Amino acid sequence: MIDILAVDKYNNLIKLDSIEGLQQGDYAWYWIDFNQPTDTEVIHLSESLHFHPLAIEDCLQQLQRAKLDYYDAFSFFIMYAIDPKDLSQQEHDFFLHEDYIVTFHKQPSRQVSQVWERLIKMQAKDIDNWGPYRIFYEISDKIVDHYFPLIYELEDQLNEVEDNPNEEAMSVLLDRLFDIRHQLLQLRHTINPMRDLFYRMLNSSHLTGLKERRAYFTDVYDHLLKLSEMVASNREIANDIRDNYLSLNSHQTNEVMKVLTIITSIFAPLTFIAGIYGMNFVNMPELEWEYGYFVVLGVMGVMAVVMYLWFKRKGWF
Amino acid sequence: MIDILAVDKYNNLIKLDSIEGLQQGDYAWYWIDFNQPTDTEVIHLSESLHFHPLAIEDCLQQLQRAKLDYYDAFSFFIMYAIDPKDLSQQEHDFFLHEDYIVTFHKQPSRQVSQVWERLIKMQAKDIDNWGPYRIFYEISDKIVDHYFPLIYELEDQLNEVEDNPNEEAMSVLLDRLFDIRHQLLQLRHTINPMRDLFYRMLNSSHLTGLKERRAYFTDVYDHLLKLSEMVASNREIANDIRDNYLSLNSHQTNEVMKVLTIITSIFAPLTFIAGIYGMNFVNMPELEWEYGYFVVLGVMGVMAVVMYLWFKRKGWF
Amino acid sequence: MIDILAVDKYNNLIKLDSIEGLQQGDYAWYWIDFNQPTDTEVIHLSESLHFHPLAIEDCLQQLQRAKLDYYDAFSFFIMYAIDPKDLSQQEHDFFLHEDYIVTFHKQPSRQVSQVWERLIKMQAKDIDNWGPYRIFYEISDKIVDHYFPLIYELEDQLNEVEDNPNEEAMSVLLDRLFDIRHQLLQLRHTINPMRDLFYRMLNSSHLTGLKERRAYFTDVYDHLLKLSEMVASNREIANDIRDNYLSLNSHQTNEVMKVLTIITSIFAPLTFIAGIYGMNFVNMPELEWEYGYFVVLGVMGVMAVVMYLWFKRKGWF
Amino acid sequence: MIDILAVDKYNNLIKLDSIEGLQQGDYAWYWIDFNQPTDTEVIHLSESLHFHPLAIEDCLQQLQRAKLDYYDAFSFFIMYAIDPKDLSQQEHDFFLHEDYIVTFHKQPSRQVSQVWERLIKMQAKDIDNWGPYRIFYEISDKIVDHYFPLIYELEDQLNEVEDNPNEEAMSVLLDRLFDIRHQLLQLRHTINPMRDLFYRMLNSSHLTGLKERRAYFTDVYDHLLKLSEMVASNREIANDIRDNYLSLNSHQTNEVMKVLTIITSIFAPLTFIAGIYGMNFVNMPELEWEYGYFVVLGVMGVMAVVMYLWFKRKGWF
Amino acid sequence: MIDILAVDKYNNLIKLDSIEGLQQGDYAWYWIDFNQPTDTEVIHLSESLHFHPLAIEDCLQQLQRAKLDYYDAFSFFIMYAIDPKDLSQQEHDFFLHEDYIVTFHKQPSRQVSQVWERLIKMQAKDIDNWGPYRIFYEISDKIVDHYFPLIYELEDQLNEVEDNPNEEAMSVLLDRLFDIRHQLLQLRHTINPMRDLFYRMLNSSHLTGLKERRAYFTDVYDHLLKLSEMVASNREIANDIRDNYLSLNSHQTNEVMKVLTIITSIFAPLTFIAGIYGMNFVNMPELEWEYGYFVVLGVMGVMAVVMYLWFKRKGWF
């Protein structure tokens, strides 16, 4: 679907049906939204709008990395929203010019819809403050604001793994930890290039329309800085938790080994002695002694106590 | 609560009741402190003081990252004190201008109170050295100075974990180590952005009022540099201690295993032999031999000694 | 083999048999391809084309690192394609000038062949858009595009190792993981110097012919940036998977140890008691008791249950 | 103690008793050394010499990080010598000006004493080459030269841990390794800020007196670069040694485990069989067979050999 | 030994016996080689050649870090060849000037000898292309070229450790791996400062004589870049191999543990039961049953099979 909004010099908002309609009127600026375009609609990018073939190629291809290119006639941006369901990337392409903005997205876009809805309900006097750069800011601000709940969700999961309120087995926790780390990596691959993109924007001399709204784009950049730090720090905390589990595990193995060794060390010799006097030799003088049995029991008891004290002194328990 | 101090051109300090009062007098400079402001008081930021909406948004929102923004009329700072009880961040916002400073904090602030108390007790001649930048310096200096005892406390805990004077179990120590590392991470998230903020301040061309007090702000920056190094180095020491525990643990497991294996290796064959002669076959010639029992005891003794020497030669104990 | 294509000022494409033929005609530009050259053919680089000895040395030597050198008369590039069969590097050397391009490769080159085939099928009017820099771009674009399937293949292998659909043994998986990490390292050694090479190209003031096609070379650079990030991130994921396997392994060792210790702890004392009453002393009063056997069986049962409950309470299973 | 040396324009060296004496004479330059000053002597820094309060604060405070501050009238340096006994830091403060140098140290200073002794024994004609910057260079050169033996000592200890000539237990070695790593960390905290300080000095436009002795200060900087590399590389070697110990330990645990498992696997079934024929059932036909005992012995022998060969084929020993 | 070669303006090569001889002739340029100089010969550096004392100090001292210093009259370089026998550093010092080069080395130098031999065999017309900078280039090129075989050798050793063709024990392999990592570290300490030195040279404005041979020095720099990458990547591969060994080791420990636990779990209860019926109580009714023995044998068989199936279902083998 291709949606078109045009604004005339009296700040009236006009909805158009086709790109050709734009040439006929006399408009201050306009916004074309390629919303899940069909293959025939995509052709308008080159045929009607005459964008550079490399920019169109970037629209259609999946490179998965935010970017900014300056062409003679316009600036071209790729940004990525993140789908909260599966953390997949939702590409948003922008062709930005003083007099127009073209947005392009193959999936439905919450962010674009919200801005579109807000704009079409607006009064002519409020529309005076709007334009292609304002629309570009509003959409990118929404894209970035929507990253936060995703990280908060992962932080909560991390806290749950750390505190383990449901007493889950260590193997389950390690598996969840691994998934959290994986998702943090995915977020980083979206957020860090977005951050670098905004840094380039803020330090660019090409984007004249951005200057008067600099404070606004800086605000988005601050959020991206914070997001990027949150991802890095949560990965570090996830590493800490894993190392802690491993430490405790290795410590526990040690404790279990000690129990095993103590048990074995006490009973192996005792069982051996019992085995001795269970032998059937005809000539075993001790067997005939009246108190032989009690002497052996006594010796066994002494051995057990000595062993016990020896391990105790070695600090094994 | 909104507290207001104004200074007239004769260096007299006047306490005002409302922001409106400032327009009526003729003041050299003034300080407005939003101390745990109510929602109605917050409205003064936009209605009476006409600050930029993005700066006000930053005041009200929780971004948790020190920052500095230049607006046309003023500079805007966010700094974070740390609550010694739980290491939580206490946001302090500053609207700074040659002629005024506005401080904003949602919790009570020790740092702001101390400076406020000092100022209101001051003589007119001393007030000559004061002004918005001086107040800004004094508060931020206090915020940073209060970081030190927190790190010293963690260093002490780290030393205690290393020396283990109370002979606590390794699992307890590893747990405390994990908590210390976590807290160092939290401190780093406050301190490093503060350090970067002061670096930007010192290298900024916007902050003219800072130039004459450059040496003072550099002093704060030095402390932040040192703090940031202390955090990094303590994390490294914490890692070293953990790795050391793990090494010792893995070494100890090895030692325990050797004891177990020696015991088993000596008694398993002996017990087996005793078992042989405990069998009830009718035709077992050795059982009839007069000295059969003593021969078997002798063989067992020799086997035990050989085993013992073999493990000794392998260097197992 | 030395293949030569020359273009005259009417955009006619002429195939020549020898380098000497170039001096005789009047050509707008030409392309010489040294395709698996013989030792006698290599001599043309110095004798006929008079290239700088260091550039020729770099052609013949194996340094295995993409590079760019500016000589007075021409620019010299080394790029590396990767053989999909064994990830070995296939060196491509370029001598680039406004009026000519010389390509040199010791193995057959898919990338060069594809561009060559496309060019010789072309109409005179299309050839107008071509020239040495265009040929250079087309070959390098193909070289870089061919990296992607190699990384996708490794990503698929990594997913297979992570999900382990064929339930292979951990030792097999660890071995495959090690190979994947090794191959990622090999790719990085090709891709990162290529990326740095394109960065230098784009920021160079020497390459005037590159300016009008800047957007095209930037497009290749973007791909190299993405590739380099993919390699880094896949190495990180491979590390995560290995750490996860190790964690699970160490956890499993712990579980196995517990089973062993429980079994041993329950049966060692029981077997010892049975051993006691298997001794053949003549005076062992318990043996004569009518219910001695049943009392001992009862005691054994109680001991087993107590042990079981004790381990249960310790949370061992 | 406050020691004062002044040099007049004829290069005569005069020892003065008090700072006040300096105002009375006409001196080319002078050196004041605050050697373990009392609290009353410290007051001279502000009262007589009128240094900036922040510089004086830095003198008295313990920040433990080398630094350089430019004040209007002088440059202020903090450097740290290291006490060879316990690697503690010995702060040296310098107030440096074209016409004077003030040194300040709370402990006795070997480095200052050596330079002082050398200077007071000097002839007037040699004193011509001296001045505040020369004294500053000589002391800092000595401070840095004294770092080397400390690192060489740690390197020797590291080699001893690696070669283990006295066959000490692994736990002792790991403990010593941990201490060495700790001390390397301490050295790094002194050396790296010193290195950064000299880098700043060499690239500063403020220190005009340094220019004519640039080669000398560069020489000190080279030593600091080398020292900083030595520390980093020794920490890396220490890590390598620890990882090697852990690898060998884990390998050894594995070997011990195999011995245990082989012994158990061979004797557990044999002992079980002996136990079978030790049972006292009245009807056990095998017991009556004439060669039953020898058959069972034979079966046991075969089982032991088969087990042995099976473990051998699995490559367990 | 001090060897001297001088070239007059007709490109004749003259061998001189003493440094004093140089003043008497009229030479275009000359080369003095201090080859393992005696203490008396060393004095010529200051007495006859009047080099800066800091440069002479650097010659005589062992700092072990490549460096470049600009003095007024000359440039001073320290480079390190590596002895293939023990990877020890062989210091080469260069005093370089448009009109002379002085080389200084305390050990015999293959690199210097090779260049010397080549030069003295040369015709006058070839000598026209030579001069101090050419000699400096030729020696440093040789020093760097000789690094390659050392790394190739370590790479081969690494491959051998990885493939383990002689089936050596893991402990032996880990030990060799440790040595390889150690040697890579040593190489890095020589190569990286050499690389940084050439980078500084190529970006220096002082070395005018270098400009006309820039391509040659860039070629050496490329080799150093490649070498430095090879060292880094081989250390990474060595880490991968070690981690792989450890993973396999830990996995193997786990497998061994399972065998032990299965054996113990099957035979401990069986042996206990046999022990029960080996007891000598007078009243044990089962012993009198006609088929008691066979029932017990049957129960034991069932227990063994159940245990076996249980471990099988748990996936233990």
Ligand SMILES: [Mg+2]
């Ligand atoms: Mg593209």
Ligand SMILES: [Mg+2]
């Ligand atoms: Mg796309």
Ligand SMILES: [Mg+2]
């Ligand atoms: Mg936002």
Ligand SMILES: [Mg+2]
């Ligand atoms: Mg916002």
Ligand SMILES: [Mg+2]
């Ligand atoms: Mg991951």
Ligand SMILES: [Mg+2]
């Ligand atoms: Mg780690």
Ligand SMILES: [Mg+2]
């Ligand atoms: Mg904001």
Ligand SMILES: [Mg+2]
């Ligand atoms: Mg806020």
Ligand SMILES: [Mg+2]
């Ligand atoms: Mg302070």
Ligand SMILES: [Mg+2]
């Ligand atoms: Mg202070």
Ligand SMILES: [Mg+2]
């Ligand atoms: Mg943590």
Ligand SMILES: [Mg+2]
């Ligand atoms: Mg200070």
Ligand SMILES: [Mg+2]
């Ligand atoms: Mg410590």
Ligand SMILES: [Mg+2]
């Ligand atoms: Mg080369």
Ligand SMILES: [Mg+2]
């Ligand atoms: Mg080549």
Ligand SMILES: [Mg+2]
């Ligand atoms: Mg491409």
